[in-house]
Amino acid sequence: MRNPLEWEDSSKACLLLFATLLAHLQYLGWAYYLLSLPQRDELINTEFALSQLPYFHGIVVLSTILFVISIVGSLKRSESVLWQHLGTQYYGISLCYFSFVIGTLTMPTGAVLAAAPVVGLILFDRAAVFGALASSTLLILVISYGSALQWWEYAPVIKNFVSESGHLSMFWLTSMLLFTVPHFLMLTIMAAYVLRRWRMREEEVRYLSLTDPLTSVSNRRSAMSHLERELERSRRKGPSLSVVMVDLDHFKRVNDTWGHGIGDEVLVKAAKTLRETVRQNDMVGRLGGEEFLLILPGTDQKGAEFLAERCRQHIAKLEVDTGQREILKVTASMGIYCNEHNRLLESDMLLEYADQALYHAKESGRNRVVIWHEGCA
Numbered sequence: 001m002r003n004p005l006e007w008e009d010s011s012k013a014c015l016l017l018f019a020t021l022l023a024h025l026q027y028l029g030w031a032y033y034l035l036s037l038p039q040r041d042e043l044i045n046t047e048f049a050l051s052q053l054p055y056f057h058g059i060v061v062l063s064t065i066l067f068v069i070s071i072v073g074s075l076k077r078s079e080s081v082l083w084q085h086l087g088t089q090y091y092g093i094s095l096c097y098f099s100f101v102i103g104t105l106t107m108p109t110g111a112v113l114a115a116a117p118v119v120g121l122i123l124f125d126r127a128a129v130f131g132a133l134a135s136s137t138l139l140i141l142v143i144s145y146g147s148a149l150q151w152w153e154y155a156p157v158i159k160n161f162v163s164e165s166g167h168l169s170m171f172w173l174t175s176m177l178l179f180t181v182p183h184f185l186m187l188t189i190m191a192a193y194v195l196r197r198w199r200m201r202e203e204e205v206r207y208l209s210l211t212d213p214l215t216s217v218s219n220r221r222s223a224m225s226h227l228e229r230e231l232e233r234s235r236r237k238g239p240s241l242s243v244v245m246v247d248l249d250h251f252k253r254v255n256d257t258w259g260h261g262i263g264d265e266v267l268v269k270a271a272k273t274l275r276e277t278v279r280q281n282d283m284v285g286r287l288g289g290e291e292f293l294l295i296l297p298g299t300d301q302k303g304a305e306f307l308a309e310r311c312r313q314h315i316a317k318l319e320v321d322t323g324q325r326e327i328l329k330v331t332a333s334m335g336i337y338c339n340e341h342n343r344l345l346e347s348d349m350l351l352e353y354a355d356q357a358l359y360h361a362k363e364s365g366r367n368r369v370v371i372w373h374e375g376c377a
């Protein structure tokens with residue numbers, strides 16, 4: 001599914017114009033329903049309603065045309081902020097006309113003026129939303145003051161907002177709810193949908209910023225901050241922490257012989273093997289190139305050695321199909337350091353010692369696990 005936060009401008013306009021068309025169809029249906037009622041003369045100004053029918057139709061036709069144009073634009077994946085201006089301006093101005101007919105100081109007008117910009121700002125360009133808000137507010141003010149100055153009647157289609165007994169007219173109240181609820185529903189659903197996608201994207205960005213794109217294990221930054229956290233915990237709570245530096249042997253040769261594609265495949269398989277061999281709360285990070293780091297909380301030196309040895313054996317059993325009737329095998333060297341004798345060591349020293357042990361493993365023939373000892377320094 002594509003992300004609405006990355007929709008083309010034409011698709012956003014298309015969505016808004018579709019919502020506008022639905023609203024105007026609802027108003028047209030309402031007008032026809034009222035005109036069909038036997039008691040219509042008691043509820044509405046029939047003469048005015050009939051005189052406005054061509055405009056109602058005209059707006060529905062115009063909304064349909066604009067909607068179709070925006071569909072064509074979105075099929076062509078057209079990107080231009082003008083689409084957004086068109087969609088938002090038409091939404092605002094066409095609803096102002098309806099606001100003039102039923103009254104500017106009403107629930108639907110207030111609801112749209114208050115809620116539409118909030119949803120709009122999530123989805124549309126700021127200039128488009130504020131532009132449409134400015135023109136609509138200005139129009140609403142002109143219509144309202146025009147009525148106060150007796151240039152035109154207020155809510156010319158409605159008769160008797162209040163009944164003769166002084167109570168609110170049931171027809172008036174029901175009509176207002178009928179117009180308000182769909183707008184609110186549409187705006188709320190749109191906001192909820194876009195915000196959900198927004199949260200998903202945030203999750204995705206977080207995942208990408210912490211994960212190595214090739215192997216899907218933690219990247220260097222994420223591994224380092226995890227190490228700091230675990231080291232702090234080890235200092236406070238006591239259990240020892242072990243780190244294992246893992247480096248694939250003669251990896252340059254793999255690349256040189258079989259190409260980078262096969263080299264990448266080896267890295268992916270090795271990372272997967274490490275991930276599947278360690279426990280759930282251990283961390284596997286790729287420090288770069290063919291070097292990985294295992295962070296093993298609550299693990300003493302003996303435990304780390306056992307786990308590293310198991311990882312080494314599993315990697316040695318890996319087989320990579322080279323596509324040339326030859327199966328490629330790889331091995332890894334590992335250096336271990338555990339803070340069980342010195343909880344105060346900083347993370348860089350922990351890594352330094354593990355690196356020294358790894359160097360020793362390489363020097364003494366590769367494909368082996370070495371625990372740091374004085375001789376490694």
Ligand SMILES: Nc1nc2c(ncn2[C@@H]2O[C@H](COP(=O)(O)OP(=O)(O)OP(=O)(O)O)[C@@H](O)[C@H]2O)c(=O)[nH]1
Nearest residue numbers: 247248249250251252253255260263264289290362
């Ligand atoms: N395919 C692939 N190769 C990489 C990647 N990152 C680093 N490399 C290669 O990994 C190789 C590392 O080579 P060296 O550092 O010489 O180590 P080595 O050949 O494994 O030798 P030893 O570590 O001493 O056993 C280089 O050829 C890098 O180009 C990667 O993401 N994909």
